[in-house]
Each structure stands twice: as structure tokens, then as C-alpha cells.
Amino acid sequence: MNSSCATGETSNAQPNPWVPQTARIREITPEVDNVATYHLTLVDPAAANAYHFQPGQFNMLYVPGAGESAISMSGDPDSPETLAHTIRLAGNVTKSISEMKVGDTLGLRGPFGTSWPLEACKGRDVILVAGGIGLPPLRPLIYRLLAERQQYGRLHLLYGARSPDMRLYTAERSLWSERGLELKETVDRSNPGWLGNVGVVPLLLERLESFEPKQTTMMICGPELMMRFTARTAMQRGMTAEQIWVSTERNMQCAVGLCGHCQLGPEFICKDGPIFRYDQISPYFKVEGL
Amino acid sequence: MEKPKLGVFKFASCDGCQLSLLDAEDQLLAVAGAVDIVHFPEASSRIESGPYDIALIEGSITTPHDAERIQQIRRDSKFLMTIGACATAGGIQALRNGADTDEFMRAVYATPEYIQVLNKSTPIAEHVKVDFELRGCPINQYQLIEVIQSLLAGRNPRTPKHSVCLDCKRRGTVCVTVAQGTACLGPVTQSGCEAICPSYNRGCYGCYGPAPQPNLVSLSTHSLKEGTSPAEMAHSLQNFNVHAPAFHNESQRLTDQIEEQN
Amino acid sequence: MSEGLQAANAPPCFLSKEQFAKLFKVLRALEYDVIGPTIDQEAIVYDRISSIDDLPRGWTDIQEPGKYRLEKRNDDALFGYVVGPHSWKQNLFPPVTTLSVADRTDEGWQFSEPEQDAPKFAFLGVRACELAALKIQDRVFLEGPYIDPQYQGRRNQALVIAVNCTQAASTCFCTSMKTGPRCKAGYDLALTELPEGFVVEVVTPQGEAVINALETQIATEENQNQAEAARQQAVDQITRTMDTTDIRDLLMSNLEHPQWDDVAERCLSCTNCTMVCPTCFCSSVEEVSDLTGDHVERERQWDSCFNVDFSYMNGGLVRNSIRNRYRQWMTHKLATWIDQFGTSGCVGCGRCITWCPVGIDLTQEVAAIREKQT
Numbered sequence: 038m039n040s041s042c043a044t045g046e047t048s049n050a051q052p053n054p055w056v057p058q059t060a061r062i063r064e065i066t067p068e069v070d071n072v073a074t075y076h077l078t079l080v081d082p083a084a085a086n087a088y089h090f091q092p093g094q095f096n097m098l099y100v101p102g103a104g105e106s107a108i109s110m111s112g113d114p115d116s117p118e119t120l121a122h123t124i125r126l127a128g129n130v131t132k133s134i135s136e137m138k139v140g141d142t143l144g145l146r147g148p149f150g151t152s153w154p155l156e157a158c159k160g161r162d163v164i165l166v167a168g169g170i171g172l173p174p175l176r177p178l179i180y181r182l183l184a185e186r187q188q189y190g191r192l193h194l195l196y197g198a199r200s201p202d203m204r205l206y207t208a209e210r211s212l213w214s215e216r217g218l219e220l221k222e223t224v225d226r227s228n229p230g231w232l233g234n235v236g237v238v239p240l241l242l243e244r245l246e247s248f249e250p251k252q253t254t255m256m257i258c259g260p261e262l263m264m265r266f267t268a269r270t271a272m273q274r275g276m277t278a279e280q281i282w283v284s285t286e287r288n289m290q291c292a293v294g295l296c297g298h299c300q301l302g303p304e305f306i307c308k309d310g311p312i313f314r315y316d317q318i319s320p321y322f323k324v325e326g327l
Numbered sequence: 328m329e330k331p332k333l334g335v336f337k338f339a340s341c342d343g344c345q346l347s348l349l350d351a352e353d354q355l356l357a358v359a360g361a362v363d364i365v366h367f368p369e370a371s372s373r374i375e376s377g378p379y380d381i382a383l384i385e386g387s388i389t390t391p392h393d394a395e396r397i398q399q400i401r402r403d404s405k406f407l408m409t410i411g412a413c414a415t416a417g418g419i420q421a422l423r424n425g426a427d428t429d430e431f432m433r434a435v436y437a438t439p440e441y442i443q444v445l446n447k448s449t450p451i452a453e454h455v456k457v458d459f460e461l462r463g464c465p466i467n468q469y470q471l472i473e474v475i476q477s478l479l480a481g482r483n484p485r486t487p488k489h490s491v492c493l494d495c496k497r498r499g500t501v502c503v504t505v506a507q508g509t510a511c512l513g514p515v516t517q518s519g520c521e522a523i524c525p526s527y528n529r530g531c532y533g534c535y536g537p538a539p540q541p542n543l544v545s546l547s548t549h550s551l552k553e554g555t556s557p558a559e560m561a562h563s564l565q566n567f568n569v570h571a572p573a574f575h576n577e578s579q580r581l582t583d584q585i586e587e588q589n
Numbered sequence: 590m591s592e593g594l595q596a597a598n599a600p601p602c603f604l605s606k607e608q609f610a611k612l613f614k615v616l617r618a619l620e621y622d623v624i625g626p627t628i629d630q631e632a633i634v635y636d637r638i639s640s641i642d643d644l645p646r647g648w649t650d651i652q653e654p655g656k657y658r659l660e661k662r663n664d665d666a667l668f669g670y671v672v673g674p675h676s677w678k679q680n681l682f683p684p685v686t687t688l689s690v691a692d693r694t695d696e697g698w699q700f701s702e703p704e705q706d707a708p709k710f711a712f713l714g715v716r717a718c719e720l721a722a723l724k725i726q727d728r729v730f731l732e733g734p735y736i737d738p739q740y741q742g743r744r745n746q747a748l749v750i751a752v753n754c755t756q757a758a759s760t761c762f763c764t765s766m767k768t769g770p771r772c773k774a775g776y777d778l779a780l781t782e783l784p785e786g787f788v789v790e791v792v793t794p795q796g797e798a799v800i801n802a803l804e805t806q807i808a809t810e811e812n813q814n815q816a817e818a819a820r821q822q823a824v825d826q827i828t829r830t831m832d833t834t835d836i837r838d839l840l841m842s843n844l845e846h847p848q849w850d851d852v853a854e855r856c857l858s859c860t861n862c863t864m865v866c867p868t869c870f871c872s873s874v875e876e877v878s879d880l881t882g883d884h885v886e887r888e889r890q891w892d893s894c895f896n897v898d899f900s901y902m903n904g905g906l907v908r909n910s911i912r913n914r915y916r917q918w919m920t921h922k923l924a925t926w927i928d929q930f931g932t933s934g935c936v937g938c939g940r941c942i943t944w945c946p947v948g949i950d951l952t953q954e955v956a957a958i959r960e961k962q963t
Binding site: 300 | 688689691693696697698699700701702729730733734735736737738841844845870871872873874876878882885887892894899900901902903904907908909910912913916917920921924925928929
């Protein structure tokens with residue numbers, strides 16, 4: 038299906054896809070309200086050595102008794118010895134994780150799913166678009182793009198957050214700018230003192246200057262509606278659906294395409310996605326309740 | 328850390344749901360170790376007043392006195408959970424809803440003027456905010472323990488909302504409706520009992536109340552086509568969960584149909 | 590069983606009913622756990638059986654939408670029925686099974702596989718549509734990027750003894766799905782029942798090991814003609830059809846067809862069709878914890894796209910109506926399954942029609958959509 042992104046190694050690395058590895062929390066970085074980044078290491082050295090992931094892939098994090106949750110990796114793919122997961126407190130599992138401290142253990146299965154199409158971006162301009170908690174799945178990609186900065190054209194990050202104080206990775210974002218990622222931000226609601234944009238993310242794209250649609254690859258991660266509107270704006274400005282990639286979300290339970298929960302049309306979001314080229318997934322995005 | 332205080336309170340009911348808690352034996356010991364049971368008249372003479380961290384409410388509201396008592400318990404309780412069909416749907420005693428209560432009183436009691444009773448038996452949630460409803464007539468003790476455990480652990484309880492049919496299939500029970508023509512409410516009833524009646528060759532009585540988004544009209548329409556009379560179908564819905572809106576509406580629809588035909 | 594080893598031209602043999610009775614002893618000696626048809630709960634179910642007397646001798650099943658009844662035959666046929674409420678998936682993909690185990694230790698959580706030996710099944714009485722269903726579940730559990738170890742352990746050891754249908758139910762439409770009624774591949778032995786015995790086709794060494802332990806003759810031309818006539822009878826009795834022409838595109842380009850609303854008025858969303866379907870594979874996992882919480886098992890259970898909670902995501906439901914859930918089931922089964930696994934998810938066994946408590950017939954739903962395409 039999405040062969041350019043398929044990751045064939047994972048099934049070999051873990052013959053029984055159901056049994057997690059033990060992971061230990063090395064560090065917890067509070068980000069914003071109800072969001073923190075958990076830096077994990079696999080306890081088994083062999084498993085830790087064998088572990089590699091591509092930007093956009095996710096792990097299943099498991100708290101025995103509470104259950105599993107699919108969490109995208111948010112750390113540097115070139116230092117997989119520490120696996121960063123930026124987690125928003127939302128349900129049973131994330132709540133249990135939020136109560137853990139450094140040194141605690143949990144289960145980890147992964148990596149799973151498709152990745153962002155880095156190869157296809159070489160020599161081109163890249164626009165990353167993130168909405169809210171959609172930034173963490175793009176962060177590994179940012180690390181990779183900046184590590185290979187000279188291989189790409191202009192790099193943009195268009196980032197929308199609910200409010201100025203809900204913006205993630207504050208310290209890092211300015212570093213990214215220094216290293217050649219042009220950052221444009223907007224918020225839904227401003228705070229006193231906020232002098233930046235207010236409004237939805239597609240507005241940033243509408244206002245983007247010296248934008249060369251034919252030269253650009255776009256990668257979007259955020260709420261479904263935001264991704265649809267962003268893609269629409271991009272296409273209005275001359276891009277095609279084949280140049281746009283999105284990270285989708287459904288109820289992922291098994292992560293290996295065997296439980297049926299995450300289907301969207303013909304796709305299993307867990308193994309055919311979560312990253313799709315827009316023309317592949319957009320027909321199903323538009324059908325209510327599919 | 329102080330253990331959470333738990334109280335068990337009875338309203339109009341048969342005590343069967345409280346007994347489920349007592350029946351849970353070894354789990355109950357674990358529960359008793361994790362919480363401080365400060366009010367449980369069925370089990371202990373220790374009766375303390377509030378506040379309570381967890382209140383388990385059995386039974387429906389049928390008297391003016393109870394209608395006031397539940398308000399006080401609500402004020403005294405952090406987490407209020409109703410247990411069983413009486414508390415969640417009004418119970419079998421809700422059969423009198425819509426009938427002439429005064430006439431019943433005259434027929435049953437020598438001096439009905441001593442009895443103070445409301446015209447309807449109503450679920451607790453019609454009177455106060457309920458934090459969690461545990462269905463069943465009686466409740467499933469394992470579900471009760473699960474809810475208490477999950478509360479203590481601060482997670483959402485796992486009390487599945489699927490139909491009874493799914494449980495029949497998981498345990499290999501052959502559908503009594505399809506194979507034997509037995510009327511069964513399983514397709515429109517919420518799981519919880521582990522599909523016990525069909526495994527004994529009986530149709531489901533709907534003890535756990537309507538499943539989410541139940542299609543009662545389709546089930547009745549099909550049953551009527553297969554020879555069930557509208558009255559039989561209406562009666563099958565007029566049980567422990569008669570006052571649950573989905574069951575009530577459909578039995579009312581069928582009853583109206585019967586009246587129209589007569 | 591392995592298809593690669595099929596001895597294409599081994600001549601069929603004839604197995605008398607007396608010798609067939611000894612099959613059970615032979616299978617036991619080979620350490621097989623025999624699962625086959627037997628009467629229970631007013632139906633012909635698949636269960637552990639130990640002798641020819643457990644088979645539904647002289648019984649048949651009468652089926653129509655929403656209705657199944659046993660009826661006495663006027664002969665002593667052992668396999669004179671079609672298919673019942675059970676399917677073989679309950680043995681290969683059990684309704685409830687433990688996937689992993691977690692134990693809390695001083696070093697934190699330790700995770701392990703559950704200790705369990707895969708049972709060695711002999712499936713007796715597998716119909717052609719069911720062979721197709723096994724093949725479809727193989728695609729799901731064995732032939733994708735991830736393999737389900739439990740299914741694999743059970744499937745690899747299973748001996749498949751197929752029995753050709755000699756009659757059809759009104760709900761059967763295997764001819765439309767091109768899966769039957771003739772058993773063509775995917776078995777170790779295939780039997781066609783005649784009054785005095787069975788014509789047996791042997792295609793694998795495992796099947797050969799079984800049949801060699803019994804006394805057989807080379808099937809005579811008359812035996813073979815009789816068997817062919819018996820099998821033809823099943824073909825002739827099939828009346829239900831489903832037009833599968835371009836069915837994938839038909840359904841996927843009619844996602845807003847009014848028929849979805851129409852069927853939603855009848856559908857109970859009760860999950861029965863998905864549970865009896867021999868290919869449906871959806872499941873969910875539950876945490877099963879001891880009272881201390883220090884030992885936790887993850888238990889997989891059959892689940893269904895008809896359950897309200899099935900599509901739960903971020904505090905909401907994606908498919909929050911019966912219409913959307915029925916559409917998901919049918920488009921998956923008949924359309925997107927083809928994208929996913931290169932085959933339809935439907936084998937035409939008719940179980941979803943018979944065991945629907947209100948008798949919804951998917952072949953009619955497809956016909957209605959085809960008739961008035963939007």
C-alpha cells in the first residue's frame with residue numbers, strides 16, 4: 038500500500054508482536070498543562086541496541102492494569118537509545134503514566150506504522166504543519182531535516198496552538214529557527230502580551246510568502262479537520278494531493294493490523310498508516326462516520 | 328494515607344444487589360482492606376454519618392422521605408454510584424408508574440392513609456447527579472469489584488456496553504431465537520450477566536437494561552411477524568427495567584397499538 | 590496441512606462406514622483432538638467428538654433468514670446438513686485467549702508470553718466455504734507483516750478433513766462467491782458421503798498417514814459417479830445469488846446510499862453476524878488483574894464493529910449510528926477486504942443471514958444498492 042514508508046523490520050525484531058519490552062523512565066520533562074515528555078530506555082540491552090525508528094512511527098506504551106496507548110515518538114531518531122514520548126493526559130493509560138516517576142517501568146511494543154517521506158523531500162522545500170499535540174510526531178522529522186539541513190530547500194514550520202502558553206518545546210523552537218527552520222505560529226486564543234497571529238493554522242499557509250508550490254512537500258499533523266483545511270488551502274495555492282502527507286489517528290489497539298479497530302476505509306491506520314499521502318486517504322476523510 | 332470511606336445505602340429494593348457485594352467474599356476482603364466501610368447496615372452495625380468518599384446506592388425512590396434522604400446522601404458523598412436496576416431504572420416496582428397508586432393502596436392496605444408513597448418509582452438519577460451507574464438485576468459482583476478497584480486506582484471502570492448476544496457467541500451458546508424461536512431480549516440488552524439465561528435455554532429477560540442505541544422497534548416488528556403477540560412483546564419489556572426509557576417507550580408503543588386495534 | 594505437498598493424481602479411494610467408524614481411534618492414536626459436528630442446543634455445532642455416534646446421524650438443518658431448525662432425515666447420513674452456528678475459527682482464533690503476561694518484580698514490570706501448548710486439532714467435516722474461510726483467516730493472521738503466534742501454532746498442526754456438501758440451505762450462496770460447494774484445495778482429506786461409505790480424496794502426507802491406517806478400496810467408477818451426482822445435488826439446490834461484479838467499487842462509490850438508512854431501521858447492531866462469520870477477526874484486549882495488581886494478563890476477546898465502543902477515539906465515537914456500523918461491516922466484508930487481503934471477506938456460507946435475529950440478508954442489501962446506484 039504505502040510501500041515507500043513500509044517498515045519491514047519490526048516483525049523480525051519482535052517475533053511475538055503481543056509481548057512488550059520493559060522500558061524504564063529516565064527523565065520526565067514537563068511541557069505545558071497536562072503534557073509532559075517521557076524519556077524511556079529499554080531495559081534489555083539487546084532490545085535497546087536493535088531498536089531503531091523512523092520519524093512518524095509510534096510505540097504502544099503499556100501500563101499493566103490500565104492498558105495500552107499508541108504514542109508517537111517525539112525524540113531524535115538518530116539517538117534511539119533514549120525514546121522520547123510527548124504525552125497528553127487523556128485517558129486511563131496516559132493518566133497512569135502521568136502518575137509515574139523517574140525509575141518506574143512500563144511496557145513498550147514498537148516501533149509501528151509508516152514514517153514521513155524524508156527521501157521524497159530531498160532537494161525540495163518542506164512545509165511542516167502542526168496543530169496542538171500534532172507537533173510531537175513531527176519533531177523526529179525536524180531533527181532529521183536539521184541534521185541534513187543542506188539536503189533540503191526552504192524549511193517551514195507552521196504551528197497552531199490553543200493559546201500561547203500551550204505551545205510545546207518553547208526553548209527548542211528558537212534553536213530550530215537558528216538552524217534554518219522558518220517558524221510561523223498562530224494561536225486560537227491570545228493571552229495578554231501575545232503579539233503574534235490569532236486564528237487557525239491554514240491562515241499561516243495562506244499568508245506564506247515566496248511559496249513555490251511545485252517545489253514543496255508538505256507534512257501535516259493535527260486534528261482531522263485542521264488537516265483537511267490545511268490540505269485544501271495548500272491545493273488552492275497550487276500544490277497537489279500527491280505532495281501532501283498527513284498523520285492520521287483512529288482507535289489503535291493492536292498496532293499490527295490484527296484487531297480491526299483502526300480501520301478507515303481500506304486502511305488499517307496502525308500498519309498502513311499513520312502517515313499517508315493525502316490523495317490516498319482524503320476520499321475517506323470526507324465520509325462522515327466511516 | 329487515609330482509606331477512602333465507603334457507605335452502602337438502601338432505598339426501595341430487595342437487597343439482592345447488596346448481597347452481591349457480600350457474596351464477593353475474597354474480593355470483598357480485598358475491598359475491605361482498601362476502603363473503610365463506615366455505613367453498610369446489611370453487613371455491619373457500624374453506622375457513621377458522612378462525609379463519604381464513595382456511596383453505593385441500591386434501590387429506587389418511592390417515598391417522599393426517600394426523595395429527601397437521597398439529597399442528603401448526595402451532599403455527603405464525593406462519588407455516588409447507583410447499583411442495580413432499581414437504582415438505575417426504577418426497578419420492577421416501576422410497573423406501577425402510570426397506574427392508579429391510590430387504588431393499589433386501597434386494595435392492599437387496611438389503612439392506606441398511614442402510607443406515604445409517591446406515584447412513581449424513579450431511578451436515583453432523576454433526583455440527584457449520579458457519577459456512575461452499575462446495571463443489573465442483580466448486579467454482577469465482579470463488575471462491582473471492578474468499579475471499586477478502578478475508582479481506587481483512579482481509572483475508568485471496564486463495564487462493557489455490548490449486547491448479550493456477543494457474550495452468547497463468545498461462550499458458544501447457540502442463539503435460542505434463531506434455533507428455537509424463543510423470544511429473547513439479548514440483542515437489545517446490555518451485557519453484564521455473561522449471557523446466563525440463553526445458556527440455560529431461556530431467552531434474555533433484559534435484566535441489565537437497554538444496550539446503547541437499541542433497535543427495539545425492529546426486534547418487536549420481527550417478533551410480531553414470527554407470531555409473538557404485541558401484548559407478549561410489551562410484557563417482556565415490562566420487567567426490572569420497565570422504566571428505562573428505551574424499554575418503556577417500546578412497551579408503550581406496543582400497548583398503544585393494542586389499544587388502537589381494540 | 591501444507592498445500593505444497595498435494596499428490597495431484599492419487600486416485601480416490603472408497604472408505605466403508607464401518608472403517609470410517611475407526612477413523613476416530615486412528616486420529617486419537619495420532620494425538621489429534623477431534624473437533625466435528627454434533628447435536629447440541631438444538632443445532633449442529635462443532636465440538637470435541639470421540640466416536641461416530643457423536644455425529645448428527647440422520648439429522649439435517651433447515652435454514653432461512655433469521656431461522657434455523659433441525660429436522661429428521663429419512664436416511665442415516667452422517668453429514669447430511671449444511672453449516673451451523675459455529676465455525677472453525679473458534680478453535681484457531683479462540684473467543685477468549687491470553688496474549689501476554691505482566692509480573693511486577695523488584696526490577697519493575699517483566700513481560701512474558703503465556704505458557705501454553707498449541708492444541709493439535711483434527712477438524713472433521715469442513716465444508717468448501719469453510720476451507721475458503723480458513724484460507725482467508727490465514728491471510729489475516731499469517732500472511733501479513735505480523736503473524737499471530739497463537740493462530741499459527743494451532744493452524745500449523747491442524748489436520749483438515751473436508752466433507753463435500755451434498756445439499757444446500759436456502760441461505761447458501763457459495764457459488765456466487767466461487768468458494769464451493771466442491772472442496773478443491775486446502776484440505777488433507779476430502780470425503781463425499783454415499784449411503785454405504787465415503788469416496789475419499791487424499792492430498793497430503795498427513796492425510797495419507799490417516800487413511801493408510803484404515804482399510805480402503807480403490808473407488809470404483811460407480812462410486813465416483815455416485816459421488817459426483819451427490820455433489821451436483823448441492824450445486825443444484827443453491828438458489829441464492831449475489832452479483833459480485835465490481836462489488837468493491839459499487840459499495841465504495843455508494844457510501845451515502847439511502848439503503849444504509851433502510852437497513853439501519855432493521856439492524857439490531859447486536860453483533861451476531863460478525864460472531865458467526867467464519868472470517869470476521871476483530872478483537873479487543875482486556876486487562877485481567879489479580880487483586881494485588883502485581884500479576885496482570887492481557888486477554889483477547891472477540892469483538893465486533895457493531896459495538897458502539899468499537900470506534901471510540903479521543904472521547905468520541907467515529908461510528909455513532911447503526912447505519913455507519915452496518916456500512917462499515919458490509920463494506921469491509923465485501924469491498925475493502927479486497928484492498929487489504931486480495932480476496933473478499935465473504936465465502937457465501939450464509940451464516941450471517943441465518944443467524945441474524947431479524948433475518949437481514951446481505952445479498953439483498955447488495956442487490957438493493959446495485960439496483961439504485963447513487
